[in-house]
Amino acid sequence: MVGHDVHGEPSEIGQWEPVKYCCNNLPVHVALLHTGKVLAFGGSCNNPDLCATPRPAELWDPETGEITSIDQELGGDVFCVGHAFLADGRLLIAGGTYDYDQKRTIFGRQIPTRPFRGLNHTYIFDPLTERWTRGDNMAVGRWYPTLVMLGDGRIVCMAGLTQNFPWLVLRKIEIYTPGKGWQTLKGAERWLPLYPRLHLLPDGRVFYSGSYNTHYTFPFSLSQFPTSILDPRTGKWDGLGMPNKSEREEGTTVLLPLQPPDYRPRVLLACGGTPEGADAIADCEIIDLSEQEPRWRPIQSMHHARYYVYPVTLPDGSLLMLGGRAGTKGHHMLIPDTIGGEDPASHGELPHDKLAVLDVERFDPRTETWSFLAKMTVDRLYHSCALLLPDGRVAVFGNNPMRGMEELRIEVFCPPYLFRGFRPTLSQAPGEAAYGQEIEIETPEAGDITSVVLIRPTATTHCVDPEQRHVTLEHRHTAGSRLSARIPENPNLLPPGYYMLFILIQDVPSIAKWVRVG
Numbered sequence: 188m189v190g191h192d193v194h195g196e197p198s199e200i201g202q203w204e205p206v207k208y209c210c211n212n213l214p215v216h217v218a219l220l221h222t223g224k225v226l227a228f229g230g231s232c233n234n235p236d237l238c239a240t241p242r243p244a245e246l247w248d249p250e251t252g253e254i255t256s257i258d259q260e261l262g263g264d265v266f267c268v269g270h271a272f273l274a275d276g277r278l279l280i281a282g283g284t285y286d287y288d289q290k291r292t293i294f295g296r297q298i299p300t301r302p303f304r305g306l307n308h309t310y311i312f313d314p315l316t317e318r319w320t321r322g323d324n325m326a327v328g329r330w331y332p333t334l335v336m337l338g339d340g341r342i343v344c345m346a347g348l349t350q351n352f353p354w355l356v357l358r359k360i361e362i363y364t365p366g367k368g369w370q371t372l373k374g375a376e377r378w379l380p381l382y383p384r385l386h387l388l389p390d391g392r393v394f395y396s397g398s399y400n401t402h403y404t405f406p407f408s409l410s411q412f413p414t415s416i417l418d419p420r421t422g423k424w425d426g427l428g429m430p431n432k433s434e435r436e437e438g439t440t441v442l443l444p445l446q447p448p449d450y451r452p453r454v455l456l457a458c459g460g461t462p463e464g465a466d467a468i469a470d471c472e473i474i475d476l477s478e479q480e481p482r483w484r485p486i487q488s489m490h491h492a493r494y495y496v497y498p499v500t501l502p503d504g505s506l507l508m509l510g511g512r513a514g515t516k517g518h519h520m521l522i523p524d525t526i527g528g529e530d531p532a533s534h535g536e537l538p539h540d541k542l543a544v545l546d547v548e549r550f551d552p553r554t555e556t557w558s559f560l561a562k563m564t565v566d567r568l569y570h571s572c573a574l575l576l577p578d579g580r581v582a583v584f585g586n587n588p589m590r591g592m593e594e595l596r597i598e599v600f601c602p603p604y605l606f607r608g609f610r611p612t613l614s615q616a617p618g619e620a621a622y623g624q625e626i627e628i629e630t631p632e633a634g635d636i637t638s639v640v641l642i643r644p645t646a647t648t649h650c651v652d653p654e655q656r657h658v659t660l661e662h663r664h665t666a667g668s669r670l671s672a673r674i675p676e677n678p679n680l681l682p683p684g685y686y687m688l689f690i691l692i693q694d695v696p697s698i699a700k701w702v703r704v705g
């Protein structure tokens with residue numbers, strides 16, 4: 188049992204709600220839409236028999252609990268796509284599964300003979316009509332690509348396994364311009380691991396942290412993937428060397444909250460393991476990209492070593508780290524001696540894996556220290572996801588420790604700030620805001636508000652979440668129940684799109700209102 192006794196009042200450690208909601212299909216991908224609903228989908232959901240008949244996406248309404256199915260056939264399997272929101276709030280997804288991997292039994296051992304083959308399709312989900320449309324194809328198929336939006340609204344797509352031989356070798360980087368489609372980003376070719384952890388920096392460059400996800404030890408284990416930064420204007424990459432701990436497979440990275448006046452970009456790198464499947468690590472590092480020569484700096488480790496850790500940035504600027512598993516990595520993890528003697532074929536509610544970490548760790552970026560919050564009850568290992576909801580709660584989804592085993596329960600966490608006995612009320616805010624604009628906010632607590640933040644909604648899978656960003660606005664109390672807050676002029680701080688606007692008194696946030704920035 189991997190655990191730690193945590194005792195305390197909900198106002199100190201938060202509280203998990205009793206599990207009330209269940210997806211119908213494995214939610215490999217989740218995205219919070221600006222309608223407040225969560226889009227969840229997994230295509231064939233890691234089941235080769237469903238590649239030609241993938242499962243539909245579904246929408247979960249966190250306010251009513253209702254789950255509805257999007258009964259719409261797509262022309263391809265959207266298992267293991269990449270995603271990013273467009274400036275208008277629609278979700279672009281790209282890549283996916285053209286065909287599953289193949290194995291042969293040789294001398295009684297299963298030997299992989301071909302990896303997954305990536306799809307070149309793209310689809311766009313409209314939160315208002317709740318329908319998909321097909322987008323332009325990319326030049327190449329991509330299985331496990333990462334998408335990241337630039338300050339000008341274009342979206343860069345990197346990495347993935349290709350559709351055709353030699354599947355592993357994909358150096359081409361593509362860029363999507365709304366209304367124009369895909370182009371190759373010339374001069375930027377680079378071989379990257381699967382689902383590289385990418386973040387847009389305030390100077391417009393794209394940062395690759397050094398953490399990633401891959402099933403394939405060869406040839407990745409032969410070559411390291413140093414931390415590096417791409418300038419999309421020139422196609423030039425700058426290398427920053429390896430993290431101090433290079434065992435970052437299935438670790439995670441988070442762009443830490445961006446704060447005025449300098450909006451200094453720092454990235455946290457947490458946990459992971461090795462491509463060879465040695466034990467998970469608990470090590471964490473931070474890099475400050477405003478420094479002349481940025482270098483990873485080790486900080487306090489998490490309490491638990493984990494592969495698969497799902498980060499969620501809260502309105503108060505702290506981070507939750509959820510889920511994952513200690514021990515060695517494998518994509519067939521519920522080996523009999525770890526499942527506690529229950530039936531591994533159970534569907535929907537999986538048995539507990541003794542190496543699953545249920546402890547929730549909270550990171551305070553001001554002190555760079557970790558503490559424990561209330562323990563969750565459902566394992567979240569491979570193919571799990573987590574995201575912040577507009578009401579300040581956190582929802583956790585999925586788990587697919589081996590093919591055919593699907594965790595469908597959604598578990599919801601109420602952070603300690605929901606038990607402090609008061610909450611500021613955000614009465615009014617503009618639905619749209621331009622760069623550099625002073626926006627007017629109405630709240631009866633205007634004189635007591637200590638911070639105003641914008642949080643971009645999450646679109647995530649596989650511990651990779653380039654969408655997640657938390658930007659504090661400069662604000663002042665103008666009169667009575669009025670505040671004014673300034674949207675930064677730099678679109679690279681807040682790429683165009685919908686954001687959740689929260690006002691806070693100390694660490695207690697209001698319920699968010701949606702603001703379209705751009």
Ligand SMILES: [Cu+2]
Nearest residue numbers: 215267570649
């Ligand atoms: Cu996967």
